[in-house]
Amino acid sequence: MTDRKVALVTGAASGIGRASAIALAAAGFTIAVNYRSKKSEALALLDELAGDGHQAFxxxxxxxxDVARLVAEVLGAYQRLDVLVNAAGQFTPQDIKSGDYDEWQTAWQHSLQLNLMAPLNLAFQAARPMMKQGAGKIINITSRGAFRGEPNAPAYGAAKSGLNSATQSLALALGEHGICVYAVAPGWTETPAASPRIRSQGWDDVAAQSPLGRIGRPSEIGNLVAFLAGNETDYLTGAIIDANGASYLRN
Ligand SMILES: NC(=O)c1ccc[n+]([C@@H]2O[C@H](COP(=O)([O-])OP(=O)(O)OC[C@H]3O[C@@H](n4cnc5c(N)ncnc54)[C@H](OP(=O)(O)O)[C@@H]3O)[C@@H](O)[C@H]2O)c1
Incomplete structure (x- = not known):
């Protein structure tokens, strides 16, 4: 078993997952880099990460x-799992007013499966070894859209809202085993997935949603993830932390 703590980061080949892996590695974690299609980006990331022992899955x-196989492979490689970062996700546009009914159904199924069920299946699989270890952290990347509404992607908003709620439920369920569960809810963040959508809405207009007058940086979310994964943050369990540049302030 490695002495260094191990963090599994899903969707780590790009955007917020990638930034989380970089920040966690800099903080001393060994990273299990999960990717789906971006193998070359995932392998390139391994060389960029501070420290050693990182592997791509x-x-x-x-x-x-596949989720069960992934967690089993990570445990096989490291014999431990300390942190799970659920960053893989996707915004699927929908149009209730003039869209096709079949597309509507498909978007709901895809969005709920990827943005809600996937992180919860990962949490289920990760919680078992974490319970045995008597400690662990699960960090779910949700979205500002869970609170503000997503008129052009209601399934995405609902999935992220569900994940916020499940974060609180799992924090209650797993706290007695030393497992802390958090949600990070970013606003617009400059990633490969989001940047084209930001450009299509007008970069300056989107930036103006924040009093800082800019879009969020992936590193800002990554650093927050690394902070939550570190020491002295257990009492934040169950928290849903906004990272949206004050573009949407909820009560
Ligand atoms: N960027 C924003 O403005 C923003 C705002 C709020 C919340 N978020 C959330 O932040 C998270 C990261 O988004 P991002 O903007 O960084 O997007 P991104 O750059 O596209 O990164 C998402 C990653 O998830 C991976 N992924 C997608 N489906 C997957 C699957 N089924 N299995 C494994 N990996 C999968 C993608 O890889 P493949 O391309 O190979 O599938 C991609 O590498 C998402 O949960 C997103 O909803 C983003």
Missing amino acids: AADVADAV
């Missing part, structure tokens, strides 16, 4: 069987 986290 292919898995489609929307597939429940």
